[in-house]
Amino acid sequence: MTTRKRPGQIALQALITIAVAVALVGLATLARAALGPKLGSLSPFMLYVAAVLAAGLLRGPGCGALVMLGGGVVGYRLFLAPDGAAPPGAMVALMIFWGVSAPVLVTANELRVQLSRAMSRLSEAIERNGKIAS
Secondary structure (H helix, E strand, O other): OOOOOOHHHHHHHHHHHHHHHHHHHHHHHHHHHHHHHHHOOOOOOHHHHHHHHHHHHHHOHHHHHHHHHHHHHHHHHHHHOOOOOOOOOHHHHHHHHHHHHHHHHHHHHHHHHHHHHHHHHHHHHHHHHHHHHO
16 A cells, blocks of 8 residues: 655655755765875765765665765766866766666666665565564
């Protein structure tokens, strides 16, 4: 049986998704900024890929897409073109980030769905086992 969500519930879930996406982009940005002295302009998007994975696992593809978009824009602006002038290859780096993040997000979502199904089956089995033992 499918339950319908009320508009208030949908809005709340959307706000949670946005908050999680903002938090993950913020954490990845802070971590990347902290690594700045060690990395310089190398791997500006590496931590954003991890944030996309986490978003996909935690909240699903919508959140992951927000992190992909936000991480790309913030990473590009802060780490590739901080003075407004992008070096050669910066746009290619951004496109590669998005190209790599998309399958990461699809994989994270599939893992999330499979884990949910497995937990549901496990719960049903435990419930059946409890009824048999009674």
